[in-house]
Amino acid sequence: MGRPYYIFSNGRIKRKENTVYIENENGDKKAIPVEDIDTIHLYGEVDLNTKLLNFLSQQNKIVHVYNYYGFYAGSFMPRDRNVSGELTVRQVEHYLDPERRFFIAFSFVEGAMFHMIRNLREYKDTLEFQEKIKTELANASETKSINELMGCEGRARDAYYQAFNTILNNGFSIEKREKRPPGNPVNALISFANSMIYSTVLSEIYHTQLNPTISYLHEPRERRYSLSLDIAEIFKPLIADPVIFKLVNNNMIRLEDFDEDVNCCYMNETGRKKFLKEFDQKLTTTIKHRKLKRNVSYRTLIRLECYKLIKHLIGDELYTPFKAWW
Amino acid sequence: MNANIDIDFNNLKTTGIKVNYLYVCERKLWLFDRGIQMESRSDKVLMGKLLGDNSYLREDKKEILIDNLINIDIVGDDEIREVKYSNRLAHADRIQILYYLYYLKQLGIEKRGVINYPKMRKREEIALTSEAEREVEIALMRVKEILMLNKPPQLQRKPYCTKCAYYEFCWG
Numbered sequence: 001m002g003r004p005y006y007i008f009s010n011g012r013i014k015r016k017e018n019t020v021y022i023e024n025e026n027g028d029k030k031a032i033p034v035e036d037i038d039t040i041h042l043y044g045e046v047d048l049n050t051k052l053l054n055f056l057s058q059q060n061k062i063v064h065v066y067n068y069y070g071f072y073a074g075s076f077m078p079r080d081r082n083v084s085g086e087l088t089v090r091q092v093e094h095y096l097d098p099e100r101r102f103f104i105a106f107s108f109v110e111g112a113m114f115h116m117i118r119n120l121r122e123y124k125d126t127l128e129f130q131e132k133i134k135t136e137l138a139n140a141s142e143t144k145s146i147n148e149l150m151g152c153e154g155r156a157r158d159a160y161y162q163a164f165n166t167i168l169n170n171g172f173s174i175e176k177r178e179k180r181p182p183g184n185p186v187n188a189l190i191s192f193a194n195s196m197i198y199s200t201v202l203s204e205i206y207h208t209q210l211n212p213t214i215s216y217l218h219e220p221r222e223r224r225y226s227l228s229l230d231i232a233e234i235f236k237p238l239i240a241d242p243v244i245f246k247l248v249n250n251n252m253i254r255l256e257d258f259d260e261d262v263n264c265c266y267m268n269e270t271g272r273k274k275f276l277k278e279f280d281q282k283l284t285t286t287i288k289h290r291k292l293k294r295n296v297s298y299r300t301l302i303r304l305e306c307y308k309l310i311k312h313l314i315g316d317e318l319y320t321p322f323k324a325w326w
Numbered sequence: 327m328n329a330n331i332d333i334d335f336n337n338l339k340t341t342g343i344k345v346n347y348l349y350v351c352e353r354k355l356w357l358f359d360r361g362i363q364m365e366s367r368s369d370k371v372l373m374g375k376l377l378g379d380n381s382y383l384r385e386d387k388k389e390i391l392i393d394n395l396i397n398i399d400i401v402g403d404d405e406i407r408e409v410k411y412s413n414r415l416a417h418a419d420r421i422q423i424l425y426y427l428y429y430l431k432q433l434g435i436e437k438r439g440v441i442n443y444p445k446m447r448k449r450e451e452i453a454l455t456s457e458a459e460r461e462v463e464i465a466l467m468r469v470k471e472i473l474m475l476n477k478p479p480q481l482q483r484k485p486y487c488t489k490c491a492y493y494e495f496c497w498g
Contacts, residue, residue, distance in 0.1 A: 081366065084363075087361065292498050307494065314477055315476065
């Protein structure tokens with residue numbers, strides 16, 4: 001199993017025999033054995049041809065593309081070999097039945113809120129925010145519709161982001177969460193971090209038979225691979241936010257790592273590189289899995305979450321969201 | 327042709343790998359049948375494939391697909407051969423080749439069976455006795471039964487679970 005490659009330089013990626021070559025503007029070439037690749041993330045302006053895409057498809061490798069501002073633009077996903085008609089039917093079945101849909105949607109919210117509270121517990125003076133999230137979690141369990149559930153989730157998230165002002169030092173703060181476009185550095189960081197979790201989850205879903213367009217918390221109408229958004233809820237506070245806290249509070253990322261346009265703030269290349277270095281390190285960090293009695297990485301935890309969902313959908317084992325126990 | 331057959335063979339036909347999985351793990355059989363497959367991510371499966379591709383290169387008839395259903399590794403004049411990495415699951419390898427012999431017999435072809443373990447420099451000869459035929463029939467009916475289940479058979483800890491491509495799926 002390979003690893004993700006993050007490409008910042010402008011230039012060209014090509015296939016030569018069974019090796020992928022990355023050539024930057026100065027003509028420097030770097031060879032990557034294809035077996036070592038799981039996913040390629042492209043941030044720079046890169047030329048590539050169908051010969052490469054055919055090769056990556058044959059080898060079952062994914063390419064994610066990000067735009068100039070570092071936002072997720074789209075993916076090249078090889079022809080899907082992992083199809084299970086049975087599973088797709090059951091995914092739809094669980095979407096169409098309101099009770100079954102709610103069960104899964106609530107589980108995602110529960111996992112997300114658990115990890116939000118867990119993050120805040122690490123920091124002083126965040127008790128009131130933790131309480132607010134707990135209240136919303138309790139409310140969420142009483143709700144009847146996905147809409148109300150989303151409302152609780154939204155209010156919990158507001159409280160959570162408010163707590164960022166207590167947690168973050170070094171001149172970083174957030175007034176309110178703004179997405180399109182992010183208006184200040186903290187929003188820019190969160191947006192970038194979330195898009196990385198999104199594409200990471202999508203890569204993991206792709207390696208299973210789950211259909212990424214059929215989702216439960218988010219509407220499948222969102223014109224995105226919305227199942228990826230669903231599962232990402234659990235992992236944003238578990239994986240992405242601790243990376244943000246670390247970078248900001250240890251003064252590893254600074255205000256100079258952001259560029260501001262009119263109304264829009266985004267991380268520049270040095271900022272993205274710093275983030276991705278820590279993010280990648282986090283994804284490869286391993287913990288001893290209690291049930292598997294094996295060391296697994298954070299990235300594998302995402303995969304296992306997909307497996308648990310499959311088991312739920314085929315009536316094998318009830319789904320419970322991942323909750324970090326350490 | 328065999329006069330003892332009172333089973334509806336056409337209705338029980340399946341692939342060799344499924345008959346093999348019946349003896350390995352019923353749960354794996356069910357999941358595999360439903361397209362919930364983990365084999366593409368397994369290094370062990372890859373090793374097995376490489377071994378199959380790179381062994382017995384002098385043989386002409388390799389990977390013979392019959393009826394678009396059963397895939398025999400090597401077909402010789404009097405024998406069919408199956409190439410396996412190790413004999414750890416010898417009982418499952420045995421039923422698989424017995425099934426192929428049984429299948430061929432329905433088509434009016436009688437051969438002997440051989441399982442090759444090239445890594446271990448071992449071979450095992452398999453003959454389709456009437457007792458073995460009965461065993462195949464029971465296995466085929468059992469495969470059918472399991473595949474009719476609405477959900478996968480319960481988890482069962484087996485000594486080789488940790489080596490299986492489904493380990494993280496089943497136990498995670």
